[in-house]
Amino acid sequence: MKIAMIGTGYVGLVSGVCFSDFGHDVVCVDKDPGKLARLKAGEVPIFEPGLDDLMARNVAAGRLSFTDDLAAAVDGAEAVFIAVGTPTRRGDGHADLTYVMAAAESIAHALTGYTVVVTKSTVPVGTNRQVGDVIRAVRPDAEFDVASNPEFLREGAAIDDFMRPDRIVVGVENDRAAEVMQAIYRPLYLRDFPILSTDLESAEMIKYAANAFLATKITFINEIAALCERTGADIKAVSKGMGSDGRIGSKFLHAGPGYGGSCFPKDTRALARIGQDNAVPMQLTETVIKVNDEIKRRMVDKVFDLCGGSVNGKTIAVLGVTFKPNTDDMREAPSLTIVPALVGNGANVRVVDPQGEREGAALLPGVTWHDDVYDATGGADAVVLLTEWNEFRALDLQRMADAMARPAMADLRNIYSEPVAQQAGFTAYVSVGRRDGDAA
Numbered sequence: 001m002k003i004a005m006i007g008t009g010y011v012g013l014v015s016g017v018c019f020s021d022f023g024h025d026v027v028c029v030d031k032d033p034g035k036l037a038r039l040k041a042g043e044v045p046i047f048e049p050g051l052d053d054l055m056a057r058n059v060a061a062g063r064l065s066f067t068d069d070l071a072a073a074v075d076g077a078e079a080v081f082i083a084v085g086t087p088t089r090r091g092d093g094h095a096d097l098t099y100v101m102a103a104a105e106s107i108a109h110a111l112t113g114y115t116v117v118v119t120k121s122t123v124p125v126g127t128n129r130q131v132g133d134v135i136r137a138v139r140p141d142a143e144f145d146v147a148s149n150p151e152f153l154r155e156g157a158a159i160d161d162f163m164r165p166d167r168i169v170v171g172v173e174n175d176r177a178a179e180v181m182q183a184i185y186r187p188l189y190l191r192d193f194p195i196l197s198t199d200l201e202s203a204e205m206i207k208y209a210a211n212a213f214l215a216t217k218i219t220f221i222n223e224i225a226a227l228c229e230r231t232g233a234d235i236k237a238v239s240k241g242m243g244s245d246g247r248i249g250s251k252f253l254h255a256g257p258g259y260g261g262s263c264f265p266k267d268t269r270a271l272a273r274i275g276q277d278n279a280v281p282m283q284l285t286e287t288v289i290k291v292n293d294e295i296k297r298r299m300v301d302k303v304f305d306l307c308g309g310s311v312n313g314k315t316i317a318v319l320g321v322t323f324k325p326n327t328d329d330m331r332e333a334p335s336l337t338i339v340p341a342l343v344g345n346g347a348n349v350r351v352v353d354p355q356g357e358r359e360g361a362a363l364l365p366g367v368t369w370h371d372d373v374y375d376a377t378g379g380a381d382a383v384v385l386l387t388e389w390n391e392f393r394a395l396d397l398q399r400m401a402d403a404m405a406r407p408a409m410a411d412l413r414n415i416y417s418e419p420v421a422q423q424a425g426f427t428a429y430v431s432v433g434r435r436d437g438d439a440a
């Protein structure tokens with residue numbers, strides 16, 4: 001099949017590469033000249049494990065190419081995917097559909113023959129019908145259908161998630177579009193990965209409902225963690241005890257510094273707005289947004305307390321600033337709340353992150369970037385473990401403590417424990433949801 005993929009970000013690029021690996025002919029379109037130049041040179045512009053090899057293989061096989069010529073990519077394509085960004089619209093929390101609608105208009109001009117225009121971007125209920133209206137207004141003669149195909153991949157595990165999905169959701173209006181979508185996903189369908197075929201509105205709603213639910217689960221455990229700190233319970237035991245219940249499940253039950261990233265913050269805000277617009281306020285989601293903001297601020301207080309109430313003039317090493325490990329994505333990372341609060345209050349902040357500097361350099365002004373953890377922590381007054389990259393899971397804590405001016409650690413991912421830190425020579429240790437300090 002011939003497929004055009006509009007937008008080569010985290011979702012568009014992974015989807016385009018994986019579709020080409022299924023054997024389809026894929027042309028990926030982007031309007032960012034810098035990104036395109038790198039793609040054409042065989043470079044992957046984002047950090048996503050495994051993507052470079054898979055991309056190179058399919059380019060070499062002649063099934064995958066990159067262009068800024070949307071019209072040429074759409075010409076003759078059986079399916080055109082819209083995978084452009086849908087960020088929060090400034091001022092009101094709505095999903096900004098400017099990029100989606102601009103793409104729809106360009107696609108409309110370029111349509112030849114019967115085409116299914118598929119929205120992969122996360123979009124509010126009703127958007128696919130609007131995409132159809134935009135295309136019809138530009139090209140009343142065009143022969144096309146719209147389809148909704150929300151994406152559930154996780155950055156850092158994107159290829160595996162795409163190739164071995166829990167489910168594929170497809171919203172369509174008729175059998176003709178359904179057949180095209182089935183043909184695209186046939187390799188997965190043949191391997192028994194479930195395809196849920198539904199209407200446009202349900203497909204759009206599934207994506208927001210799923211993300212809001214996961215954000216709620218994280219926020220729930222973070223709130224329980226705060227209560228554990230006051231009551232003497234241990235959040236790790238509580239998470240395990242809760243998560244072993246098959247009705248609850250253990251995923252998304254790890255206490256930490258609050259959710260961030262390219263999806264949960266903007267999608268929860270958008271769902272809250274959709275609720276308000278439809279006079280059905282999403283009260284749970286609205287509360288989750290508020291509590292998550294408070295959790296991030298609570299983390300700042302933890303670091304201040306660890307430093308004796310003030311960070312002014314203190315040197316603080318921060319390990320990990322991307323919103324989660326195995327990605328270079330900094331969008332709405334908790335570090336963007338925590339690090340500026342430290343810098344703004346007079347701390348000298350040193351940052352180590354395996355992939356964060358390219359994006360983070362502009363977002364975190366006033367910090368110094370280090371490649372080596374022991375270099376960054378040497379002579380420091382505190383170390384803050386913020387993103388749980390594998391590199392930070394087995395540190396030589398004794399070596400670190402020995403070289404710090406004041407061995408104090410804020411372990412905001414609960415990787416270590418107070419006894420382990422103390423044994424290594426740390427004189428102060430705080431984590432999330434545990435009663436640190438009692439044993440000191």
Ligand SMILES: NC(=O)c1ccc[n+]([C@@H]2O[C@H](COP(=O)([O-])OP(=O)(O)OC[C@H]3O[C@@H](n4cnc5c(N)ncnc54)[C@H](O)[C@@H]3O)[C@@H](O)[C@H]2O)c1
Nearest residue numbers: 007008009010011030031032084085086099121122151262
């Ligand atoms: N990032 C994730 O993990 C993830 C997961 C599931 C769903 N989503 C959803 O997928 C969508 C895309 O997210 P992303 O993180 O890949 O975004 P992104 O910002 O990384 O990439 C979007 C790309 O689209 C390009 N673009 C915008 N308008 C264009 C146009 N008219 N023609 C050609 N290219 C254009 C941009 O240059 C950019 O490269 C969003 O709706 C998001 O909510 C993201």
